[in-house]
Amino acid sequence: MKNVRIGGVPEHFNLAWYLTLKNGEYKNEGINLRWKDYYGGTGAMCKALRDNEIDIAVILTEGIIKDIIAGNPSKIVQTFVQSPLIWGVHVADHSKFKTVQDIKGTRAAISRFGSGSHLMAYVNAERNDWDLEKDLKFEVIKNLDGAVEGLAKGDADYFMWEKFTTKPIVDDGVFRRIDECPTPWPCFVIAVTESFIKNHKDDLKTILDIINSTTSEFKVIPSIDRTIANRYDQQLEDVREWLSITEWSQSLIDKQTIELVQNTLLSLDIIPKKVSYTLLTEKI
Template sequence: MSESTPRKLRVGWHREHFLSPLLQFHAKDGGETFELVECPGGTGEMQVKLKNGEIDLCIALTDALIAGLANGQTSYKLVGRYIASPLRWAIITGKESKYNSVDDLKGTTFGISRLGSGSQVMASVLSLQQGWKEDEQPKFKINGQFKPLRDSVNSGETSCFLWEWFTTKPYVDSGEVRFIGSVYTPWPCWHIAASPSFPTDLLSTFLTSLEPYVTHFNSPQAREKEDVEFVSGYFGHQPQDVVEWLSTVRWEEGLKVVKKEVVLETLSVLEKAGVVKPQEGGWDMATFVDTNVAQLA
């Protein structure tokens, strides 16, 4: 690549319907300005790839991104917001497992994709919300990607795992796994993070270019038919499930913003759940947000 050639952005993503506007943008862009790097392990894998210099930006789970930064990761910062609504995490067990309720899961081994991933963070939040005692806290087994997690609950190696509801529903419909509950994030569920070493002007241009696709996908007109057809066609979800999902989700209007209140409230819950340790003297927003790209509101 010559010095005059603009550096192509490498965007980490996970195969979830929330990323539909990004996929539409990529189809239009044709790979000219950015390339997609799929991360089947979810947010935890994206964090590893950011650290290893394999991607430059990702759209990922708010809680795991903030927890990583609070726990000392320096390979990325928040550069924007993405989803305004909470995420519904399904609590999933094996088709023939002995676990039939959330209460049955106390003190058992939960499958997680990676340490620090959303699947681990939300297991700790679930424990907090349920009021489980110290000896009832979940233990964790790292299984990596979605398929090994499903295999693990069916083999009995783990009691359950947490994953996004509608991503998992086809496997429940087919009888491979079962739902025994759900838990919602107490925060807007997706944010955008990027490497501080990537040129900020190119990051800003990318986010500005993505925004019209998000706005259109979020519109009432697109939700009536176009969004349903895209998600159903690309991801294979049943149209009625897509309609139900769309009724629960709202994208942010204005991506290049990070709200201080959201960061602090998320940190407060993560502290109570034991995912991060309280910071003496309070948290410095410079740890979390790249204000060369995002407005701190």
């Protein structure tokens, strides 16, 4: 039995992995796939890939592209979720801020530098014509729980996170969502360390075949909306809305998308240079 380590955020996007693991589909192929939740998101997973703590990550597109350019010895082998991620811009419910212009120049809570919450703060700032040097300030809060505490205490002023994940916190009157900011590209990709690709390509292909078989039929799984609602503490109508706008992928990310992400990150001064498509991707 081949041991393989994979990481991802504990969110509804990754339910297909849980279902295939629960069904024993990888073990049937001689693969012991061990899943680890990363509450710190993309920044934490980039570090885990670099430190050889995991072989595979289901990770935000912009975050892993930035980190590969910065020296992470990994490659993107597939797009996982084709649709954009809808980031909610949140403040504490008692906050004086009412609109996205009110938070200009205030402190963004981020899970860590290089994380999605960090990078998307730049995208949001550009979208609203802010000065990227003067109007962006950051406070590291590690994860969603840290953001709840940090905004309540006034340690930070706003927090960007996937809007359906934070919807129960908004419904409970802890956060208030003042805006939304969709990613301009497919949100999640599957990244794999170069050493794993080199030494275990057949196992990787088997893993991708299994997960792709499930994601291609995910929306027609009986009562999948109720399963998601129960497992992730979501309202059924919110889950149905999320399912209606979310599309999975079974293909390698294309050159045009890589170009778009790099052009955006370069214009925001998040990456120092652009690199070739082949440096960032590997077709399995």
